[in-house]
Amino acid sequence: MFLIRPVLIASLCLMPLLAAAPAQAGEARYLGLLNRAHDSVVALEVAPAGSDAYVARPIDRLDGGGGAITVRLGEAGCRFDIRLQFRNGRRAIYHWVDVCTGDTLAIAPLPRGRDDVAVAVQSR
Known part of the structure; x- marks a missing residue:
């Protein structure tokens, strides 16, 4: 019982450090x-930046005018x-x-x- 308090205190102190840690390679990326x-998005494809190796990600229709969803992009890289x-x-x-x-586009x-419209979100 006396060991529970120090372990609990130590874990509470480490939580902010773990939350602020940068994403590691192999960790899933979400957006x-x-x-x-004005119109609904009906299909989504994702590629590593500059690669043109698009992979379809299944989504429900994303309504225009403020509809929002979160999608899983991949495990490698940030862009x-x-x-x-x-x-x-x-x-x-x-x-x-x-x-x-x-975290939001x-x-x-x-x-x-x-x-067809191409938008450069971030320069190389």
């Missing part, structure tokens, strides 16, 4: 998507390219999304008259 566009397919057939690609420095409304 929140906030759809501020990803995110390709989105909208219900109306238009597409957007967000390049160099850094999930180690941010706000999907912007697409410009009129363009079917």
Whole structure:
């Protein structure tokens, strides 16, 4: 019983250090998507940044106008390219999304008259 208190105190002191530790290699990466566009997102593909090796991630329809979800991206690296397919057939690609420095990607409304839009989120 006397051992429980020191162990509990030590674990409580270490929790902030563990929470602030940077993500390790092999740890799953997640990203929140906030759809501020007018149309729903119906498909999502993810690739390591600059690789063009996209892999589909299954998602439910992400409604426009503020719908939000969290998706699992992968285990390696911090930067990803995110390709989105909208219900109306238009597409957007967000390049160099850094999930180690941010946890949510706000999907912007697409410009009129363009079917495919590429957005550089972070420069190389």
